[in-house]
Amino acid sequence: MEALVQMNHITKRFPGVVALQDITLDIMPGEVHVLLGENGAGKSTLMKILSGVYQPDEGEVIIGGKTYAKLTPREAKENGIAIIYQELSVINELSIMENVFLGALPARKKGGIGVVNYTQMREKARTLLDSVELKRDPGETVANLNISEKQMVEIAKTLALDAKVIVMDEPTSSLSEVEAGRLFKQIRQLKKEGKGIVYISHKLDEIMAIGDRVSVLKDGQYVGTYPVKESTVDGLVTLMVGRELKNKYQGGRTAGEAGEVIFEVKNLTRKDHTVQNASFFLRKGEVLGFSGLIGAGRSELMCAIYGISPIKEGEILLNGRKLHIRNPYDALKQGIGLVSENRRETGFFGNFTIKRNISIAKQLMQTKMGGLLGMIHVKEEQEIAEKAQKEMSIKCASLEQNITELSGGNQQKVILGKWLSAGVKLVIFDEPTKGIDVGTKSEIYKLMQDLAQKGIGVIVVSSEMPELLSVCDRIIVMNRGHIKGEFSIEEATEEKLMKAAIE
Secondary structure, three states, X not given: OOOOEEEEEEEEEEOOEEEEEEEEEEEOOOEEEEEEOOOOOOHHHHHHHXXXXXXXXXXXXXXXXEEEOOOOHHXXXXXXXXXXXXXXXXXXXXXXXXXXXXXXXXXXXXXXXXXXXXXXXXXXXXXXXXXXXXXXXXXXXXXXXXXXXXXXXXXXXXXHOOOOEEEEEOOOOOOOHHHHHHHHHHHHHXXXXXXXXXXXXXXXXXXXXXXXXXEEXXXXXXXXXXXXXXXXXXXXHHHHHOOOOOOOOOXXXXXXXXXXXXXXXXXXXXXXXXXXXXXXXXXXXXXXXXXXXXXXXXXXXXXXXXXXXXXXXEEEEEOOEEOOOOOHHHHHHOOEEEEOOOHHHHOOOOOOEXXXXXXXXXXXXXXXHHHOEOOOOHHHHHHHHHHHHHHHOOOOOOOOOEHHHXXXXXXXXXXXXXXXXXXXOEEEEEOOOXXXXXXXXXXXXXXXXXXXXXXXXXXXXXXXXXXHHHHOOEEEEEEOOEEEEEEEOOOOOHHHHHHHHHO
């Protein structure tokens, strides 16, 4: 059987680093080819070469018998290559159907002039939305959708292209288990149609469930390709990180060892009522987790605490002092940091260097009049960034690099370094390991526990119950905007958490 795509001896260099070195990979029809590796291993770079976004320094790509030394995005699209990126590329201001057919809007002639055929576009979009089981009107503005729904729009957009090869980069990172099951059903149908699927994920259980072959990259080099049926999770982890690694970090603490209450929320209700009458506390030395299904109100509660969304009533106290938070700037000035769920949109400044992203929070803390008065101190900025890079083990060629050049795991370390450099007293982690490899996950879990032991408040919101059970001392469960249960780590189980989440 002839390969849909053959990538031969691909090498790609960036200033100060070899991102890919002599990589050879093929994609066969009717298979799910998993691409596995730690953050920074070169997976996304290789796929950007396949899509024409990057040009290789050496090597070739063969598609349909034709050889390309340097693909352009247009050539990739014409050859049936489509990519669903980890960071969503939907346009919030457009409708669902306009996003689905962006760049290829159905048209008709009217008075000799080509105009958009909205009737046809709506009908086609409805069929595609049904296939991904997204129950939304095609004319709905994308801004009104939640993250998981936007992910389904991305998938529908790819299906509209009738692509031969579909690259899915962390496609379930924003999906619930039910939505992920629907995606797997769609992938199996695409396999039957002879499509080639490249599947990038750090969720090893998904790989074992959906993959046919798995290729492992490490530090930009090819490790090998293996049948998934003949592989084990532990074996793949060892290949990926080059050492034995436990897939959980066990902190070994108990809620009983924690100290006095350092943070408390009393009877908080949002103005939009997505969170109602929520009360909880956090003790010194513990990590507090929040569990629940997507839409349960966990992130909505954290946004209210951080001043992103207005509160109707309730109190927020840090170290016994009542806080008055009207916006995120107030939250920062009063000692709270938020590692947000969507780091590209709300976690960092994409047009800033690593150095500026790390130092900006501390410098904002020193400004006056809401940030209107204050200056950037170049020497201090360098010192702050160098210290954070060392403490967070941030892998980069230079602190002058743009943050978008980093892997997801290193971007997350930059964001955490920003808050710690500012001296915050409480850090809220919302889906902290989304799209992050198992090695970096363990580092972040260790950082969370270290922060708690230093007396900094740590709150973790996660959709992954094994993650909460690994790192937290207590877990609160939310359902439909209400707190429905609380469990110590000794009594918490996945079954108990799920039961509280759905009752």
